Amino acid sequence: MKKLRVMSVFGTRPEAIKMCPLALELASRPELESLVCLTGQHREMLDSVMDTFGLRPDYDLDLMEAGQTPSSVTRRVLEKLGETLEQVRPDLVLVHGDTTTTFAGALAAFYAKIPVGHVEAGLRTWDRWSPYPEEMNRCLVGRLAEYHFAPTRRNRENLLREAVEGKIFVTGNTVIDAMRYTVGDGSRPFACDTLNSVDFFGRRVIAMTCHRRENYGQPMENIFSAVAELARSYPDALVIYPVHLSPTVQAAARRHLASIPNVLLTAPLDAGDMHRLMARSYLVMTDSGGLQEEAPALGKPVLVLRRETERPEAVEAGTVALAGTEKAQILRMAAELLDDADKYAAMAHAANPYGDGHACRRIADAILWGFGLRSQPPEEF
Numbered sequence: 243m244k245k246l247r248v249m250s251v252f253g254t255r256p257e258a259i260k261m262c263p264l265a266l267e268l269a270s271r272p273e274l275e276s277l278v279c280l281t282g283q284h285r286e287m288l289d290s291v292m293d294t295f296g297l298r299p300d301y302d303l304d305l306m307e308a309g310q311t312p313s314s315v316t317r318r319v320l321e322k323l324g325e326t327l328e329q330v331r332p333d334l335v336l337v338h339g340d341t342t343t344t345f346a347g348a349l350a351a352f353y354a355k356i357p358v359g360h361v362e363a364g365l366r367t368w369d370r371w372s373p374y375p376e377e378m379n380r381c382l383v384g385r386l387a388e389y390h391f392a393p394t395r396r397n398r399e400n401l402l403r404e405a406v407e408g409k410i411f412v413t414g415n416t417v418i419d420a421m422r423y424t425v426g427d428g429s430r431p432f433a434c435d436t437l438n439s440v441d442f443f444g445r446r447v448i449a450m451t452c453h454r455r456e457n458y459g460q461p462m463e464n465i466f467s468a469v470a471e472l473a474r475s476y477p478d479a480l481v482i483y484p485v486h487l488s489p490t491v492q493a494a495a496r497r498h499l500a501s502i503p504n505v506l507l508t509a510p511l512d513a514g515d516m517h518r519l520m521a522r523s524y525l526v527m528t529d530s531g532g533l534q535e536e537a538p539a540l541g542k543p544v545l546v547l548r549r550e551t552e553r554p555e556a557v558e559a560g561t562v563a564l565a566g567t568e569k570a571q572i573l574r575m576a577a578e579l580l581d582d583a584d585k586y587a588a589m590a591h592a593a594n595p596y597g598d599g600h601a602c603r604r605i606a607d608a609i610l611w612g613f614g615l616r617s618q619p620p621e622e623f
């Protein structure tokens with residue numbers, strides 16, 4: 243029997259963390275041929291994830307350029323992926339989330355008349371400018387895709403509100419599946435040696451990340467200035483910030499934070515280290531999407547360094563709070579969690595609104611059902 247060819251296309255760190263476990267699941271199904279095509283929108287940060295999951299790409303478009311923009315990445319993905327799709331002619335192309343790779347990957351598949359499956363579909367802020375350009379990328383992929391793998395019921399409702407075409411499945415988020423590979427029992431030493439010398443028992447560690455394009459400029463200045471003041475006010479705390487490789491972020495982070503003794507700036511961590519760092523931290527401060535899903539599963543409170551979130555489920559579960567991008571408010575909310583044990587305890591409980599670790603199985607089953615190779619659709623998350 244001819245196998246169904248499913249090509250997973252991804253290119254940045256978060257897509258890779260959430261697509262690698264799915265690629266492994268697809269490869270384990272006898273009815274499927276699983277192909278991985280990297281756009282290479284990211285390089286070091288992407289290769290590190292592939293190593294973590296022990297995956298090798300079937301195709302690598304190797305597109306990253308210094309100073310790239312969403313337009314330049316879109317153009318190159320359309321050209322190069324278009325050629326690859328014409329050669330390979332998969333039966334289905336899977337894209338993930340909301341990056342330039344996601345949008346351009348889906349559009350290239352549409353132009354090649356190949357059906358598109360969108361993993362992590364239906365997240366919305368309903369503000370086209372924030373996150374920028376991700377909110378628009380998600381909406382456009384919602385129009386292009388024929389299979390929508392929505393992590394939560396709310397995500398499905400968002401898609402229904404937009405009357406997208408095709409089939410919607412509520413699967414949970416594959417990031418929770420990924421954490422089964424990365425966290426383990428939490429006792430493994432860090433690959434980054436600096437982290438092995440941190441006294442996680444004697445100090446309250448704040449794990450932080452910040453990289454989003456809509457925070458470039460004044461919001462990022464405010465955030466870093468707040469973190470600098472927080473560190474100075476709480477010398478017993480230690481902020482650990484693996485800095486994204488974007489030159490804009492690197493420059494701003496070093497200017498504000500490099501000289502503060504209880505702020506530790508590191509290179510980007512591999513996914514296992516990042517997850518284990520959060521597991522051993524007191525608090526997480528971040529503008530990342532993925533961390534908002536991971537930290538609640540680890541029982542860690544999260545202050546989101548943004549004005550809105552497309553992930554309200556954890557806010558409702560009480561483990562995530564929006565701290566915005568104004569210095570005074572970030573400082574006030576962080577200080578509250580450091581000073582007020584009751585407030586801290588109220589947020590520090592494990593919640594899993596984003597998944598149960600079986601999203602990849604559901605997505606693989608949904609694909610088989612969609613192509614007539616299985617009699618029942620998967621149960622909902």
Ligand code: UD1
Nearest residue numbers: 254283284285286287288307308309310312341342487488
């Ligand atoms: C992209 C995504 C964003 C996602 C983020 C995850 C878009 C529009 N944005 O933003 O949604 O949250 O990835 O991290 O797709 N760089 C390196 N090495 C790397 C990775 C990046 O040097 O391994 C540098 C490059 O100089 C690049 C810059 O970082 O030009 C920015 O990367 P880019 O993919 O354009 O945007 P991100 O801000 O990473």
Ligand code: UDP
Nearest residue numbers: 256259484510511512513516530531532533
């Ligand atoms: N991450 C990582 N190393 C780091 C910082 C983050 O592995 O140094 C992981 C993090 O655990 C999450 C993902 O990268 O799984 C989030 O990626 P990012 O913050 O770059 O993008 P976003 O989720 O905001 O799109």
